[in-house]
Amino acid sequence: MIIMENFKMAMASLLSNKLRSILTMLGIIIGVGSVVAMISVGQGAQQSVTSRIGSLGSNLLYVNSGRANAAPGASQGARGAVSLITMKEYELLRQAKGEFIQEVVPEVGTQTTVQYGKQSTTTTITGTTADYSQLRNFKPAVGRFIDEQDVLEMSTVAVLGDTVAQDLFGDADPLGKKVRFGRENFTVVGVMEPKQSGPQDMGDQIFVPITTAQKRLTGSNNIKQIVISATSENAMDLAQAQVETILTRKLGSADKFTIRNQQDVINTVQGTTETMTMLLAGITGISLLVGGIGIMNIMLVSVTERTREIGIRKALGAKQNHILFQFLVESTTLSSVGGLIGVIAGIGISYLISRIGQWTTSVSLPAVLISFGFSTLVGVFFGLYPAKRAASLDPIEALRYE
Template identity: 50%
Template sequence: MFSESISIALAGLKANKLRAMLTMLGIIIGVGAVIAMVSIGMGVKDKVATSIAGLGSNLLVVTPGASNAGGSRQAAGSSITLNEKDALAISQEISGINLVVPAVTRSYQVVFGNQNWTTSIQGTTPDIQGIRNYNIEEGSFFTNQDVETRARVAVLGKTVAENLFNGGTPIGQTIRINNAPFRVVGVLEAKGESAGGNQDDTVIIPLKTAQERLMGITYIQNINVQATGTDVIYQVQDDITTLLRARHKLAATTPDDFTVRNMVAIMEAADETTSMITSLLAVVAGLSLLVGGIGIMNIMLVSVTERTREIGIRKALGARYQNILLQFLIEAIVISVTGGVLGIVLGIGASYGISSVAGWKTVISSLAIVAAFAFSVFIGLFFGIYPARKAALLDPIEALRYE
């Protein structure tokens, strides 16, 4: 009887192909929309996480200037509140730290021959390689001796190298930064975009060279601190705050004249936000599945009305409540399952299409596919029960009299 009920249900759908396809359309669009929207949300989440992770793992960034609930604000003289001794003290007095790297940054025009390029000049130490995961593609990085001797050497980001040398070899060449000559000793591997912009559009030079020979300053603009792991990073953040307040002789009521930014906390906040966005997109798209379910119920009610005499004849010939109920439930489930499968194809295709046409990063989630398909089947079953039950409860005599 079960196989016969399936045959009768499929025959009923085959007799009204166009109506069945139009009914499926709501499920197809709903499932496709859920998969596509979730893939967009997951893509945004992955891009944000990759962008923040590109700045360094387990990273704390200490910058001059106080912060408050209303955002960052600069106190009097706050731009010169950090110096190399602060970085040295952090390195020597606080546990749970791998690397401490002071840095200064300013934009300058870089010239080679008749080519010029305005970029970010970063003065720092060789340890920046460990914090920012810089790899050398060509040449080498400068040394700690270069920092101490104020050597005029430079390591170029990929973007700068390509724009100044047009495919030529930069190693050993002399470039001019703010009219000062620097010898190129290395070129970094490409890293791409990050939360701070294009990571390849930079020139890295020794810290003391940048301070004394280029910028004419004695302070530092930020201190990059890499903790040994996420389990200690919040404690390290508190310890840095305590140490710098003591070094700067700040009273208990005086606000910090520096800011310690925790990149792990920023990543967690960003992850929470993007997860909420992904969930919202999925819920909005999921509403179309409900509309599709209402369409199934509507069409099934029409089908029950049209086939009232058929139901009466079947009941008169001995068909039971369960047989009629199963027949119409199978029709509803076939519509939802077929629509779900086609919707999966549509959703995956739409995700790839959005990625290639709009240039957005999309991540297709297997969980979203399974959840959308399962929900479509549930929708078909849920909205098919009422029409199926209505058909199964028809009185055979009244059904035979129906015109």
């Protein structure tokens, strides 16, 4: 009964100063709304990037030369100036296809300028084999991909990514046309479908037979990386162990190559986006503390304004804990109502970002509950000192206060 009376008195006091109460809640509203919106954007981005990477295949292994931590400043996939992975290692792994290994695809790459008539663009030339399209789940939208005959004959054919095709040909049909890069003219036989891999635009590259790339572009038998698909996600560890055994036997040491799996890549991306999301949420959460200081300030003003009221209540028999609880209820109500409005605002902002900005957002229930709970705790924490000050007022001095 006493609790309800204190709550009614607290609400009456807040409603008697509506504008002041709204302005006091503003810091909490902005803080909670920002945290909810930032976390929803961060988690949406994480889900989007993860799904894009997963669309390339969830059972992939990547083999590169050297250890990722082989030397300070050394790039991944390199050990000194020598690439140890060649077509010989690729052939060995290809022969191991069976129970655990499904497909094996080599890749080489180089950056160069590609020309068609007066149009030019700088892009990546990727040399690979016919199995690349299926392994990467990346197919031509028009025309065809590289086939085994192209690889055997070292044909000067090219498959354009959609971005490169747009840069060079616009809306014109590129099939059968010749583009020039390196010292050769390459006949366009296909254009790939649009595809993203995390932040990477898969369409910003050109595919050629790996034998052609090695002979005419890189002049080396070395391979940038070998991509391997396991027969299933459950066979990933067994496939990785088999690959490691084959390459260790061939190269003489496990330090001469690195094997990463797709889940490692996904975990790295998730860890990065989670860190950025928490950083943004932490920065925006500072406004919650600012809002808490505002609540403390306004409650101290309220104690001063109601000194005589407190004195009268004490003279009529109110105890210290009654006064303490009343002012705590007022500060907690300010922060809780502000937190609730902030949650609604944050969900609304994330929805607008999704609709207007075409970003993927995901409202997190734990984030909503934590933000609201934290806003309530802010009200309790910053309202405690003014409440104690009100409860400790001497009733005689309070009644004399003008």
